Amino acid sequence: MKLRLLKSACAAVALSMPLTLAAQSVAGQSAASQQAVPATQNAVLVADSLKVEGRNVLIARGNVEVFHQGRRLRASEITYNRKEDRLNITGPITLEDEDGVVILAGSAELDSRFENGLMLGARMVLDQRVQLAANELNRIGGRYTQLYKVAATSCRVCETGRPPLWQIRAKRTTHDNEAKQLYFDQAQVRILDVPVLWLPRLRLPDPTLKRATGFLMPSLRQNSQLGLGVRVPYFIRMGDHRDLTLTPFVSANTRTLEWRYRQAFHNGGLTFEGAVSDDDIKAGTRGYVFGNGRFDLARGFKLDLQIEAVTDDAYLLDYGFSSKDRLRSEVAVSRVTQDEFIATRLTAHQSLREGDINSQLPTTVANGLYERRFRPAGIGGVVTLSAAAAAYHRYSSDDIVGRDVARTNVSAHWQRDWTLPLGLRATHVFGVRGDAFHLAQDSTSPRQQGQLTPEAQLVLRWPFQKTTANGVTHLLEPVAMLGWAGGSNDNIPNEDSTRSEFDEGNLLSLSRFTGESRRERGGQSAIGLRWVRQGAQWGSDLTLGRVYRDAAEADFSATSGLSGKVSDVLIAGQLRNAQGFTLGARTLLDAGLSANKAEARVAWQRKDFGLMASYVWLGRDPGEDRADVISEWVLDGSYRFARHWTGATRWRYDVAGDKLAEARLGVNYRNECVDLNLSLSRRFTSSTNVDASTSVDFTVNLTGFSTGKTDSSYTRSCRN
Known part of the structure; x- marks a missing residue:
């Protein structure tokens, strides 16, 4: 392999070296003003000045940049020893790769491929979000990076001596660039530089990894029926196309396991979630399962699946899983084209409403529809032909109600x-x-x-x-x-x-x-x-x-x-x-200008606040199983009253009964490295199935290690 040194437009010297470096000396032009050179199998070096000592040593000084196989190294001075295949680098040093990993250091000694070596006074930045500062950094085989006496955080660190909001201190940290994992030895979690948790081993994904097996952030919940409990989710990666999340929820009055399963197929995907509980509210095992899926079939057909089932009428509301009062499980096949519509479905209903008797309701329904449009040239217009069939089944064997x-x-x-x-x-x-x-x-x-x-x-x-x-x-x-x-x-x-x-x-x-x-x-x-x-x-x-x-x-x-x-x-x-x-x-006015039904909805959505208010009024109507007037206000709102603080509220007021039906207050603090949520909710209504209850929820998410886009408007700025 050849090293070619271009010291001027008309002079060139070629030396035999293990790695070909095309080095260009650019007089009167800084490296920052030059265009980046595309990655090649050879390395390209750009500097203000070049010097060759003997046949083995190359010295580059001033705005030095090296490009090699997607990596980019910038430094003040680089000395390359051909015989030892070693680079001695004087900082400030910046080393970037195509995976979004940036390493900053004061000095370094690396091989010519930047895959092995030692860097001092180093700081590694992952995906512009997580930074790890260390006294010493070792690169091993191009895959592993070991840091010693590490402080890791995704918080903005300013040059004021103030500690970050949270950080992880460790004796040693290893970054596996292939597996996209961070391994901490003797890790210590600190909040405002106060130790709060010590772990002998800790593993976290780096921000570029979309899915990895491990614990997710826990959350606390205080409920008047369930007591104070903690949720600890554990995510299990089961290959590239499926995963399982298990979330134990333990409190004084319940032992619950929540779960979620997801799987992607080449022609669709499905998601199932549910929970199983043993609590003091109701005897026996309680639980629910919700699921849905959608698949592409041959000849343009679509398959839709939905499952909704629960063991008792109050379970979903007791645990806050859902406010649904009628559940539907269904399998459907359909196809829609410009002039044809085909749909078949089999549906099972389950009512959770007080007073409903499921055996006397048409809980199993099957139906199908075929519709076709034609455009006859002789008479013009559109001819539509359709055929439909349906069956309603009740489990009761009694006359009329069955x-x-x-x-x-x-x-x-x-x-x-x-x-x-x-x-x-x-x-x-x-x-x-x-x-x-x-x-x-x-x-x-x-x-x-x-x-x-x-x-x-x-x-x-x-x-x-x-x-x-x-x-x-x-x-x-x-x-x-x-x-x-x-x-x-x-x-x-x-x-x-x-x-x-x-x-x-x-x-x-x-x-x-x-x-x-x-x-x-x-x-x-x-x-x-x-x-x-x-x-x-x-x-x-x-x-x-x-x-x-x-x-x-x-x-x-x-x-x-x-x-x-x-x-x-x-x-x-x-x-x-x-x-x-x-x-x-919308309203309906009779001959006497009295309203039988009325509804209104107002919404205002801006960058820093959102407001939605709705009102509904329904008159008495035994034909619709409504013995009393329904008059209700619902208010949902959120307001970002400071850069990092957002408040939210929800109120549902029963005007006819002159009482609150539901109320919720919440506050969120968010910056570039933490997301805190605190909410207080109260359900005032009760029935033979469900009791009134109060809940307090608190969640903490240390952002930076999760995937997805970040909102830069929450990032704190440093003051001089």
């Missing part, structure tokens, strides 16, 4: 749009539906029933648009609908159409029932008006509407807004701006 239902539905519809004079848009729909029902364990209804429903609909829209001089666009669109549907609902039990909502999404629909057990019959019409404003700063949307029918639909509930011949007046609107503010509201 009713089982199976149904099939087929339909064909033709839709076409026109643009008429003066910009009037018209859409017509003609179609027919056929339904067949089979009933068991219901003496009040025939076992076999069928019906045929012809349908016709005409929708008219007349949009007017205007753009003002300041760029604001207004759209005013009156709409009207005329429709008719034949047939009758007969004596078919209502399985899937017991909860109907009247909103801007179904104002122009022929049927506003949510399922197939009921359809709106006879003639009807609807009128509405929509106004949209869109500007650079503000946008708004307002919809008004009402429905008229030949006859009232008895299966609509009293508060649905659809129970009479004339519906309630629908008023719905949204307001939003470019600063992250949104306001949405």
Whole structure:
């Protein structure tokens, strides 16, 4: 191999050496102003001046930089001895590699490949987050780096003599660059330079490692039912595509093991989580399991899996795992293309609501749907054909309350749009539906029933648009609908159409029932008006509407807004701006201008704060199993009131009952090396299944060793 020294544009000397160094002396130009040289198999040296002593020694001085196989070394002076294949380096020294590891030192003695040697007064920085300061650093084989008398931290260290917020002191630390691990011998954890924990051995991943087996940060929780307990998660890496996290939770009143399993496949992935408990709240073993997965199948099909199960109604709330009161387990296969939709699913329900009897609910449901669209050239428009089937099974064998239902539905519809004079848009729909029902364990209804429903609909829209001089666009669109549907609902039990909502999404629909057990019959019409404003700063949307029918639909509930011949007046609107503010509201007003239902939601999201408030009012309605008025406020907010401090709160207030239902206060401290969370929550409501409870949670996360992006806005700055 050859060493080529370019001392000027016209002079060159070649020497035989084990490692080829192309060394360039650049007069009048610092190394900092030169472009980085790409990594090659040879090393490239750049310096202000070069000197050769004999045939074995090369001396480079002034802004010295060496590039070799992805590594970059910068120093004040380098002396290379060919015979010993050794570099003597004078600092300040900076050694960087392609893995994001940076080593700073005062002086060093290394081999020509920077893989072995000694560095004094060294500091190693990993991924610009974790730094390890040591008196001495040894590089071994290019893979291991050993540091002696080490202080490690991810906190910002300033030249003021103040200790970092936390640090790990160790007699020796070894960094395995291949395994991405840090091994500490005789480790001592210090907070503000006060020792709080001593460990003979400690292993931590470096920040570039995404997954590694080991303990995660513990957390404390105080609960009025469970007592004071500690969670200690342990992460188990089971290869590149799966892992398991076990989290024991031990307190005075419970022994709980929480777990989470994840696995990735070439065509999808799945996640399962759950817990098993033996506590003093309820006799016997308690637990839950939640899981979901999604997979790509052949020919564009998707497989979706979901599992939700719990041993008793109160377990999820007692431990704060979830606030769900109805669980669903499901397997589904579907495919969606431009003109075709296929979906099949099998679902099992479990209700946790007080008063619900699962054996009398349709807890097992199977359904399938096929829909296809065609665009016939002869008549124009779009023809839609669909076929559906469903089955509802109850485990009870009692008459009526244990009713089982199976149904099939087929339909064909033709839709076409026109643009008429003066910009009037018209859409017509003609179609027919056929339904067949089979009933068991219901003496009040025939076992076999069928019906045929012809349908016709005409929708008219007349949009007017205007753009003002300041760029604001207004759209005013009156709409009207005329429709008719034949047939009758007969004596078919209502399985899937017991909860109907009247909103801007179904104002122009022929049927506003949510399922197939009921359809709106006879003639009807609807009128509405929509106004949209869109500007650079503000946008708004307002919809008004009402429905008229030949006859009232008895299966609509009293508060649905659809129970009479004339519906309630629908008023719905949204307001939003470019600063992250949104306001949405919807209400139904009857003839006396009284509201049957009303809801509103306001949200404002900015860089340093977020606010969400919602209000809902629902009138009494036995048809929807609501014996009392529901009136409730919910407030969620967070505010970053200082660079490192953020407060959060959640309040749920029962206006009808004039009492708090839920309250939570939390505070978070975060900087570049620590994340502290403290929260106090109280659930005031109780029932035969769940008691009121209070919880205090405290978590500490020493950031820097975890993967992912960091938010530089939390990084502290040093003061001179």
